[in-house]
Amino acid sequence: MNYRSIEDLNQCIATNLSRVPLGTDLIVGVPRSGMLAANLLALHLNLPFADVEGFMEGRILQSGSRMKSYLKPFEDYKKILIIDDSVWSGKSIKEVKEKLHGLYPDKEITYAAVFAAPESIDKTDIHFDVCPGPRIFEWNMMHHDLLENCCVDIDGVLCKDPTEEENDDGPNYEHFLANVVPFFRPTRTIGVIVTNRLERYRPQTEAWLANHDIKYNKLVMLDLPTKEARQKANNYGGFKASVYLKYDSWLFIESSIWQAQQIANISGKPVYCVDARKMIYPNMLGETRGKVRQVLQKAINVVKSTFTSRQIA
Missing domain, CATH: 3.40.50.2020 (Rossmann fold)
Structure with a gap:
């Protein structure tokens, strides 16, 4: 990229x-x-x-x-x-x-x-x-046809991050999900929205995206029961990197600099950091590991496709 x-x-x-x-x-x-x-x-x-x-x-x-x-x-x-x-x-x-x-x-x-x-x-x-x-380019990133081949985070990218008070995994958080003001309203369809929001907040997240006319092909959320479980897993960048690799996207757009570095190193692919306003590239070790993961993921996809075809037949 x-x-x-x-x-x-x-x-x-x-x-x-x-x-x-x-x-x-x-x-x-x-x-x-x-x-x-x-x-x-x-x-x-x-x-x-x-x-x-x-x-x-x-x-x-x-x-x-x-x-x-x-x-x-x-x-x-x-x-x-x-x-x-x-x-x-x-x-x-x-x-x-x-x-x-x-x-x-x-x-x-x-x-x-x-x-x-x-x-x-x-x-x-x-x-x-x-x-x-x-x-x-920085000046047309959120309005480019290429966006359909990108993974995009929500909090910190499409809207602000919740404050500690808002992030209570309860009524304050639900109010945040429903009412937070968007940073960007992309004029192109996003390929995959990837978020560490919990799966149980999918209805509120989908409603917010629809309310602000933000179009996307897939919404991938973290399938854990509670905020505490998410914090204990402490795999924010790893989860996003796995989705990045799974869908073979060209770019991941992330807000957090440390998560951007994690995603880049695990996936072996570039990440655009909104907070830093720059592209984060994987280190050499991360790039090698990322390429191995890409090859393995493609092999797994081929096996799954073959298995499904045989079942249908």
Whole structure:
């Protein structure tokens, strides 16, 4: 999994300013995530910027009083850089090119992307870095089609963690489950929601997810009778890692840094830590063990499938 943070985006832009054609006087972002890249690049270069639709209509975005002396009539902007955060299939850039074809024959337009897939580096005039797939970015993680191949925790990710008072395994906890405000409302279907909430709280958890229109394929909960039993087992990261491996997901999204490290080391696969805002990778020993577990799990799945087929036959 190739992950890029907003910090990575900014760093990549800042270290590649020399690749921007000399004399560029206007930056144009491809909506929507390309606007983030365009704004950062424009700030580094002290240039005005616009969105594609605004550019087509001959207007630029307001830049505050500090930029007033740098602004000029729209027709005087001659060297334009149109930028997207990334290029994969090249569809978005192609659509922009078609929209702008023949619109401004007096302007020199350069197309750019911050990150490009290896097979797409020819889709733009310039790119700042190569980022192969599978890939996921901090700024669109919870709204990416890839989410359907991910495991996602609830408490600390989709909503806040309960306080000690709320986490009483009784009426306070039930009130928390019903009324906690979500952090995120993902706009894509989550593959597997994995939580250390107890199985007996499934009805309340499913109701909360439905109430906030959070879609998912599977909800896996900890099948233990009480909070005390869960604390005694003390296998929070191990449980989540086992689910991560079982469903062969590409990424686990977790809030706790120590659980993220456990999950990564046990599974041998990356975990995105929401609290730390970074990707946690397995250590070498954990990665080796994780690969062994993946092979064993796949073998078990094959055996189960064969056994089931024979029973049906």
